[in-house]
Amino acid sequence: MSAVSGSEAMPPLALLAGGRATRLYPLTQTVPKSLMPVAGEPFLAHQLRWLAGQGVRDVVLCSGHLASQIREYAGDGEAFGVALRYSDDGERALGTGGAIRRALPLLGEAFLVMYGDSLLTAPLAPVWRDFQSQSCAGLMTVFRNENRWDASNVETGGGRVLRYEKGSQRAGLTHIDYGLSVFRAEAFQGIPDGRVFDLRLIFDELIARGELACHEVQQRFYEIGSFEGLHETEALLNRRAMARPGARA
Template structure:
């Protein structure tokens, strides 16, 4: 999304007349969330200035900053460990999901043997490259760039995790969430929650246009 994101965080890109993060936070509030933790990095002070304490969106907002080195999604969570609840939901700052964001948490709470519940969508390569193999209610494997025809699902963009998963990660390292997801799948402790409506993203101009249409822009 350059050159715009050289001076503006992606989550503040305008969609349907409003910053994207406003749509996302309101969707979380509608799903019953009362508190959000924003892990911010590049130009994060602009996000903090807009969201502030979260009251305008019906939420309490807290912040964790990466610092001078971007740590990746899982690395940022490790840095934010003192602020994480025993179970929590992770969603990406550039994805809009037309579903109940609280559903993965409810599923994880109902299955104490699992360490995570990942929302998935039967994508079959349509909206992006499929990366997830699912059998029943379990994620069998998670692999970016997978080419096998039985890899029919994609990471939908919302995953519930137990705090202990993050506590076991090394501190101060650059760590992607994909590696954590893949390891939980190998252990047989990552559940799959199937979403039935496509995801939307703002990582491309086409994605912005599609989401604006979804949100009702003329």
């Protein structure tokens, strides 16, 4: 069942799945991270079904490394309840920012962005409503992490992201980037297609202009970007499967 009402249309979502996932080598040398088996099936299947349940119908998968395998597996997305389109990096990796810039013609004026190794638990509709209520060009979802599951990298205040510093141990960084963002296409204005850059560049520019809103969620994040995260996420999905009606012990 959808988590949003039929009258509340969700925007397109860019799913960033083009990285080489070197932290999971040798597993990801021949299999893209999105197709890593987790709780009995490729991780992408869990993501797409969750997105469909959140009311997202239009997903643009930004691919790169071993992209043909992802296309062959997921197709047009109908089996998972979404309409799936693809935007490929091409001959060289464009980075997270460059991949979104390339996908802009498929995404429209405003869109969600999620990482291809993230399994989120917070509902999407409140995030989208929060973004629509503001005039900011971008919004980052954040979680009060206090360095529990990874190094905190965000300082917030007044409904805005004030600092975003990956790998920093400076005081004041109590929150962490939750793995879901919202943008207006204008945030990428002036950047040419084909430029290689990280999404961090856009975040930094919006912070400097006071245009990066924040939406705090209360549920922790899960990910498969590391072996520890992979095992933790698989345990969560297995628990969910066992809790379904009719599940066999």
